Amino acid sequence: MFRPQTTSLALAIALAFSHFLALAAESEATPASTPNSKTQSLKSVVVSGHASATQQGALRDDVVATESINAAEIAKTGATNLTELMSHRPGIDVQVECSVCNVRNITLNNLPGRFTTLMLDGVPIFSSVSNSYGLDMIGLNGLERVDISRGAGSSLIAPESLGGTVNLVTKRPTHDEGELDLSAGSYDYRRGSGYAAKTFTGGALTFTGTLQKQDSADGVGYGISQYTGYDRKLAGFGLFLDDVGGFKVKTRFDHVDEKRMGGPMGDDYDAVKASTSGNPFDFSKGPNGSPNANSWVVPSTGALSDAYNDGNFGLAQIIFTKRDQFAGTAEREFGDTKLRFAAGYARHRQDSWYGGDADYFGRQKQYYLESSVQQPVGSALLTAGLNYRYEDLHSRSVSEDPSSPTFGVMRTDADAYVYRTPGVYLQDYQTFFDKQLELNASLRYDHNNVYGNITTPRLNLLWHHSDNVSSRFAIGQGYRLPTSFFELEHAVLSAPAIDRSGAKAEKSNNVSYALNYADDRLAVTATLNHTTIKNLALFVDDTANSGNYLLVPAASNYTINNIDVVGTWQITPGDALTVGAERYQYKFKDTDFQGSLFARPDYRFTFTLDHDAGPWDLNARATYTGPANLAKFYDYADTPRYNLDGTAKRDKSPGFWSVDLRAAYQWNKSVQTYIGINNAFDYQQAKKDSFLWLDRDGNIDVTHIWGPNIGRTVVAGVKLTF
């Protein structure tokens, strides 16, 4: 099998670059265009701004259906990180995958979160490891906007985005500015966040920093957290240079340092690790609680289990994360030709202590290199590019599970992998019928060192029915290389090995259609999506036979059809109403997925009222989440779930409302105060249906999730702008 070496790839990229540079030398610089968007040359004028759709229901002026959230909209939500920002938008949500560790993923079209590709300024530098805990650590300071595109192949450079892409676009400052945001709130929430920008001739520097902490939350008195406490530190630098040999350069570096603990309450990590016996919890609390505080009912026998005796240790998850990441782009235009280079680097270190499972230390590195050239050829605008992605994972782990054959044994690289994926792509953009029809067709070819050759095509069409009405149609494929990190199953760390010999690349087929109407006071978009995932990766416990965990493709496809409609109406000059509705149809054979899919709701409605006039900015958001078919998603047929009193878990989750309120008052041009109330009516899943569940044999788990894991929280703060 052909296995490209790093050196040969570097040579190939160097050759490609040298071609571009030779071409550059022959050309004269004039302003031109942007990739992946409609383009037209502008000569002899200075243009440095671009209109941007910002309200829900509005789309950016791109062939690919893309919605944006800009800095002001981010502020209105009160979100402090990416996962908080992504909640409660039609077609977009955040899935909590673990009640005690709060792994949170961004889901697009309700597909599993690992199918969402996150990018920094168009550079894909996140992986399954960083998606697990890293998304909470992506600050929102210094951003111009966040672009969201749904559907497979929504990005030319990120074929693994089976669900779609979320691209964080860093703001290039145009003047000196600074912002300091200090806030405090429920569960001892404390946050200080700063942003500073200094411009100079031909460039700018930025600094961002955040200190943020919050205690864990237990809504029902188990003594077991449903919301994980954390202590988070972020720092970032940006450098923007307008002319480096004719290239416009944009770079950012971010450092993250976070500690979090779930399970036992508090933040005394050492004390929790030392507590290895007795029962500090109360299993009789909450709905369908056990009749006994120290044990629970074993469903298969109806008798009480042995008393819990693993101390705080048994349910603790303590995760320390450190991450450094860099993303940079350089772009230059030569007449009608445009060159782009991009590079990314990430180093992710995770020290995780899963009491009862394993003590795990993982290291991951990622590199990304890209070069592309965009050139008009006849009536076509062609973009050709090369990119190279490197991703590895190395780990050390010691099983903490006394029943495991590897108990107490230090293992190295139990879940390790190394992926090298060079790829080439070609995109053709054309317009027809006096630009009424825009076409964007592309083809990618990638070669992965494990999964071989993968080809992914896509086609996007944009039809302008009129100035106000447009249709976007997309059909495409994507693929993702399955990873063996514990994203699907923590218990893999207790198995002697992971057998990946049967694994296949996860592939998707997607068809989507978006109808957009916009005028000066109303923007509405209706979207239809059909996505089928083939070879969805599963971890299968084969310890009874081979002794290993198997990474294998699901035996059948996972299909989601969905429709959503969202629109914003400017009711008065200062008041806007946003209404959204989404409906999902899930098609899969539950026994083939063995409960590995997290339950998603059948439908959802969102209502947002925004008052933005004079010194006041008031925002109220209500979301109704419909029921989720828990029995199907969690495969009750094979693995029925039980409450701590031995009764069966409900087959469907109930529908519920959550309401968020926020008020900000601008005292003068520099000082704003604000207060936010999230989950104002204090709806918590734990008060209706415990996150804890038992299997037939009485083994306890923490992943029965369908609703909010923290109740009402209040945050108040002051924002100083300089």
Next chain:
Amino acid sequence: MGRAVSLWARATGLIALALASQLALAAPPVMDFELPMIDGSKFARLADFGAKPVLLNFWGSECPPCAREMPLLNAQAQAQANTGLTFIGIAVDERAAAERFLARLRPGYLQLIARQQPEVLMRRFGNRLGALPYTVLLDAKHGICAARVGEVDAAWLEAAIKACAAPA
């Protein structure tokens, strides 16, 4: 409930398609707008300015050429105060950022804000690129007389005003 939602989804789809069909067949766009004043006090329509020439300047707070050209536009707005030519700024921006920008530059003419999907508005007034800054002069019938993508200079502005807004 699920059945009701399913019916609702189908009905919504049909309504959306019907709406699209109707709108697709709609008459050519009328040269008008209805935009909020930047302070959120009221809506303003182009038709409110009667049969007089109008200069529209689209700008954004993160756009240096927009800031550079604004003093020139402000000076011209004052110079043209008694000629019947109305200057209107349209912020393609969020209100807070736009207000900070205006507090710095203090133009004396009317300022509106376009927040919904501004590409549509700009396309209506001849800016298919959606680029900023963009300045368009409308004649007394509110037809496009002159337009410029990018920073305006005094020579262009004076020539455009002379061509489009000079008294008959």
